[in-house]
Amino acid sequence: MxxxxxxxxxxxxxxxxxxxxxxxxxxxxxxxxxxxxxxxxxxxxxxxxxxxxxxxxxxxxxxxxxxxxxxxxxxxxxxxxxxxxxxxxxxxxxxxxxxxxxxxxxxxxxxxxxxxxxxxxxxxxxxxxxxxxxxxxxxxxxxxxxxxxxxxxxxxxxxxxxxxxxxxxxxxxxxxxxxxxxxxxxxxxxxxxxxxxxxxxxxxTKKETLPLPDGAAEDAKPEEIEVDNIINNPNPAWTKQPVDLTDEDYKKFYHELYPMQFEEPLFNIHLNVDYPFNLTGILYFPKMSADLQMQKDKIQLYQNQVYVTDNVEGIVPEFLGMLKGVIDSPDIPLNVSRSGLQADSNVKKISNYITRKVADKLKALFNENREDFEKKWNDIKIVLEYGMLSEPKFYEKAGDFVLYPSVDDKYYTLAELKDAIKENQTDKDGKLVVLYASNKESQHGYIEIAKEKGYEVLVLDSPIVSHLIQKLEGDNEKMTFTRVDSDHIDNLIKKEETQISKLSDDEKENLKTVVEAIVPKPTYSVQMEALDSNAAPFIITQPEFMRRMKEMSQTGGGGMFGMGNMPEMYNLVVNTNSELATTILKNEDKSAQESLVKQALDLAKISQGLLKGEELTAFVKRSFELIK
Structure with a gap:
């Protein structure tokens, strides 16, 4: 001993x-x-x-x-x-x-x-x-x-x-x-x-039922035996070659990784590299929600098939942290508890490789079956847009497959979009003006006005769209993005013809004075515009720059501008060619005049989703009084 x-x-x-x-x-x-x-x-x-x-x-x-x-x-x-x-x-x-x-x-x-x-x-x-x-x-x-x-x-x-x-x-x-x-x-x-x-x-152990032999009696009972209960899968899909796997194999492995995930993944990317480092894995694109935080930490990190962590920060580019799947590499340095990463040149190489591989796969999917890619766009766009903002190498390749859908379900690459709008959507400086809606339902009226003028309107509705637009404008000097309900429709874009106002200049000034005395200040800046007589009498727009900065501040980008608590500011456009404008101006009953303006303003607010709480209650009550 x-x-x-x-x-x-x-x-x-x-x-x-x-x-x-x-x-x-x-x-x-x-x-x-x-x-x-x-x-x-x-x-x-x-x-x-x-x-x-x-x-x-x-x-x-x-x-x-x-x-x-x-x-x-x-x-x-x-x-x-x-x-x-x-x-x-x-x-x-x-x-x-x-x-x-x-x-x-x-x-x-x-x-x-x-x-x-x-x-x-x-x-x-x-x-x-x-x-x-x-x-x-x-x-x-x-x-x-x-x-x-x-x-x-x-x-x-x-x-x-x-x-x-x-x-x-x-x-x-x-x-x-x-x-x-x-x-x-x-x-x-x-x-x-x-x-x-x-x-x-x-x-x-577990019980396993043996199949009955050929010719067994009808009342024969199958024999049960005790067998070893093997709890693991020693040959998971990522250790195999892509040519040896079918689409069904990839889906089966996805549900093995995530037994409680009932939806099928949209597609997968198989990673397999042995130089200048060793890395294998499979990444899956699931359907995405707009909540970036909830989506994170779904990729599992392994080292030679040993689970290490689902916190892959530093290994996988941040924007791909919203995907699901497995990364396995013996070249990722770990501390003694296998639970953290140390600084190492391989880590950045691996991150860059994954970025490039994902971009190449997306381009291939786009080229092979564009129609299918377009159908999946809404489910994957948040990841790709986030990637454009956070990874310069991904941004460089994104122009080949990132799409910009229109309200009429047409899909453009950025190059295609420039060709589609260059004829009739330019401003006084010759810039292409890209109109977009962030919510097709709530901005429907504005979309219709733009479409009547022959303008193409995109749907850009992700929570980070303001940041993405800033980047696109910075890299495309001859292009500007403007939301369809901002102060663009008759001022920013050149018009083939100008509407003639039914009201004289003096009448317009008088009407503006009446409206300004009733609407809240300084929230609303009142403007008189000669629009089509079929257009809404009152239209609320928001200055594009102020609205965009406010959105950016709400999604993490406002701190640098010092605009975290920006005030609400809107333009109230009064259509001087509407019958209501004439009625308000001609009405000598101040009380009736005030009711008409408030009612029209509230209707305009509803179209923008701005009428809430006490104001909404008062509007409903006033509406019932009017229809009596």
Whole structure:
């Protein structure tokens, strides 16, 4: 029997591990199963190159609960350890066996999938266990070893009668961690962290019904047998080549990743690169909502099929954080708890690669089936528009596939849009004026006015459209965007003909004085305009610049302008060619005149969604009085 002290630099290494090294105690199971996987993959590699003269077979990792004995067992059939190796790899904290193995076999082991990096993973066991045992038998022809430690630097190492190859870790679960003796808890952790480990993981057994043989009697009952319950999928879709997968395979894997997601993904992007770094994965475009925050943290990060985190900030470009799927790379540097990223040049390269790959895929989808791409546009546009704002490399490629839909369901690229509107939508400076609606329903009246004039109106209704417009205008000097209900329709754009007012200049001044005395100041700036007689008598517009700055301040861009609390300011355009304008002007009853103006103003407010609360109640009451 050997006894001694574990070679650590401080006496209280275990309390430090328990309190600080790992901020999430549950990852102990991930680390121990990962160690078992490493041991198995190492053996597979050594047998493949002839250094291990043993039969590899079909090894599994088994996790067992002994609730009565308050023990948790993790058993592998890997290469095992000799007593000397236990001394070297277990008693010298932070000496990494995986690192040494990779260094020794760095050329032949390049693609062996060895997971371990830090040598501290085993000691995470002491976060939940008051005592840990290792019973291990090497693939070499040497006696088995039995190591025991109670959480202090003291250990014992004795011979053991174990005859089968591999390692068994026995955790004597501490009183404050008894939840890890519950079957549902262990199943939850295995599903979370080890669902796609490359070695089959057994957790309990399940009943399986055998098919009846040919010619069996009608009343024969099928036989039920107990079989291993393999809880993981060792060969997930992202580890395969795209040519070996069908659309159905991709959809099936999507629902394996997200069992509670019932909608099908719109399409997927398979990532597969081995130079200048290793990275595989599958990204899915789900249907998107306008809530950017709710969509984030849906991509899962793996390292050689070991789950690490769903916080992929820094690895995946921010705008793609709204997608779903998997990224797996052994080249992503992690700290000892596998839960955070360190600064590394590979990270930026990976992010740039993913950006380029996604852009290329979108362009291909657009070119291959534009009609289908247009049908999916509303479900993916928020991601692409966000990408244009946040990733310069994506913005450079976006012109090939980003679409600008019209209110009549026509879809333009930016280049196509410029050609479509260049004839009749220019301002006095020769700029192309792109009219757009942010809400087809509430801005319907304004859209109709614009369409009557022969103008093309786009639908740009995402919450970040104001920011996107600023960028597009900055990069296209001869183009300006104006919302369809802003102060553009008769001032900004050149008209082929000018409406003649039915009212004289003096009458228009008198009417303006009457209206200004009734409408609230300074919220409304009253303007007299000679519009078509069929147009609405009162039209509320908003100065384009002020409205856009206000929108930007509400979506995170206003702080830099100091416009977080901008006042509401509108233009009230009075159509001097409307019958109502003449009626108001000619009416000598001041009370009736005031009622007409208030009613017309409220109707204009309704068209803009501005009538609420007490004002809406008063409008309804006044309307009923009028129809009496």
């Amino acid at each position: 050997t006894t001694g002290k574990i070679n650590v630099s401080v006496e209280n290494i275990f309390p430090l591990i328990k309190k600080f090294l790992y901020n999430d105690h549950e990852i102990f199971l991930r680390e121990l199963v990962s160690n078992g996987t490493d041991a198995t993959l190492k053996l597979k590699h050594l047998t493949s190159i002839g250094e291990a003269k043993v039969e590899y077979g079909n090894p599994i990792i088994e996790v067992k609960i002994d609730k009565e004995g308050k023990k948790l067992h993790i058993i592998d059939q890997g290469l095992g350890m000799t007593a000397d190796e236990v001394e070297k790899y277990i008693n010298q904290v932070a000496f990494s066996g995986a690192e040494e193995f990779l260094d020794k076999y760095k050329d032949s082991a390049k693609d062996s999938g060895i997971i371990g990096h830090f040598g501290l993973g085993f000691y995470s066991a002491f976060m939940v266990a008051e005592k840990v045992e290792i019973i291990t038998k090497s693939f070499k022809d040497e006696p088995a070893a039995h190591w025991t430690c109670d959480g202090s630097p003291e250990f014992s190492l004795t011979a053991h009668d174990k005859t089968d190859r591999g390692t068994e870790i026995i955790l004597h679960i501490a009183e404050d961690s008894l939840e890890f003796l519950e079957e549902f808890k262990i199943r939850e952790l295995l599903n979370k962290y080890n669902k796609f480990m490359p070695i089959p993981i057994k957790f309990g």
